[in-house]
Amino acid sequence: MNLASQKYMKLDPKWFKAFIAVSEYGTLSVAAQHSAQSVSVVSEHLTKIRDTIGFDVLVKVHDNYQLTDVGQQLHDYIRKIMDLSADFHDGLAAESQTMEGMVRYAMPHSCLQSPHFPMLLQRRRDFPGIELTVELCPTEVVTRSILQGRFDFGFVTDVVSHPNLEYIRFCEEEYVMVSASGAPLKDLSCETLADCHYISYPGMNTCFDLWIRHHHPQEKKLSALGLYHAGEINEIVGAIKMVAGGLGISVFPRHVVESYLASGELIEVIPDSDTPAMNSIYITHRKDVSPSKRVDAVVQWFRDMHPEYQ
Numbered sequence: 484m485n486l487a488s489q490k491y492m493k494l495d496p497k498w499f500k501a502f503i504a505v506s507e508y509g510t511l512s513v514a515a516q517h518s519a520q521s522v523s524v525v526s527e528h529l530t531k532i533r534d535t536i537g538f539d540v541l542v543k544v545h546d547n548y549q550l551t552d553v554g555q556q557l558h559d560y561i562r563k564i565m566d567l568s569a570d571f572h573d574g575l576a577a578e579s580q581t582m583e584g585m586v587r588y589a590m591p592h593s594c595l596q597s598p599h600f601p602m603l604l605q606r607r608r609d610f611p612g613i614e615l616t617v618e619l620c621p622t623e624v625v626t627r628s629i630l631q632g633r634f635d636f637g638f639v640t641d642v643v644s645h646p647n648l649e650y651i652r653f654c655e656e657e658y659v660m661v662s663a664s665g666a667p668l669k670d671l672s673c674e675t676l677a678d679c680h681y682i683s684y685p686g687m688n689t690c691f692d693l694w695i696r697h698h699h700p701q702e703k704k705l706s707a708l709g710l711y712h713a714g715e716i717n718e719i720v721g722a723i724k725m726v727a728g729g730l731g732i733s734v735f736p737r738h739v740v741e742s743y744l745a746s747g748e749l750i751e752v753i754p755d756s757d758t759p760a761m762n763s764i765y766i767t768h769r770k771d772v773s774p775s776k777r778v779d780a781v782v783q784w785f786r787d788m789h790p791e792y793q
């Protein structure tokens with residue numbers, strides 16, 4: 484047993500909930516709401532953890548608390564203890580195929596509009612003891628959150644080379660540029676596209692850059708960062724409605740706008756390239772952290788949806 488573990492064993496487990504909540508939500512007030520405690524109790528428990536360990540576990544950066552290196556080690560330790568406890572109870576109830584505890588994952592906003600999420604909820608009905616915590620955020624935030632230990636796994640549109648990340652190919656996704664019905668684009672040169680008005684939403688930058696790299700591989704300068712945004716919204720369905728309302732054009736995963744294309748509310752901006760702009764979606768997790776049985780089970784439920792990639 485190392486010295487860090489010996490110090491952690493001196494901590495009162497009732498302090499853990501406050502620490503985990505602040506490390507994952509960033510502020511005392513939000514952490515208090517999610518942990519069902521008062522702000523004063525959360526603050527008191529953090530102070531007791533710091534005094535017992537002898538190091539700061541959280542530091543305030545601007546308006547949010549962030550984990551220190553020691554705090555990250557403690558966060559991983561507590562999660563491991565919680566998972567071991569849940570696995571122990573799962574083992575006791577193995578004959579009834581019961582699993583209990585939290586499974587935390589993150590995914591881009593567009594994933595909520597895919598058929599995969601309803602399929603997951605259907606599978607979860609057989610295991611009522613599993614609690615799902617899902618956060619919608621862009622790929623780069625998913626990756627960062629996984630490394631910080633906020634989630635057990637996540638869905639991403641891009642592979643980032645990192646020694647602590649592992650990736651599992653999940654499915655393929657197609658990206659399409661769309662505009663309001665009756666407002667077609669006839670000239671799809673990079674110059675014309677650069678002058679268009681766009682609707683932005685979380686994840687749109689990734690979709691646009693994948694689309695432009697596929698259909699205009701020779702274009703090196705045009706990217707989502709240089710686009711003019713005529714509208715911006717933090718929800719993908721709202722962005723679709725803004726495009727349908729004629730405020731601008733945008734790029735979405737095809738599965739998100741399929742029904743709007745079928746109804747004629749939106750029309751696809753057809754590029755010169757004949758091949759669709761496809762991209763692989765991956766499930767990522769930290770390979771230096773052993774997942775619990777329930778996390779493994781949920782990941783496998785997703786993988787069962789696309790057996791062709793197993």
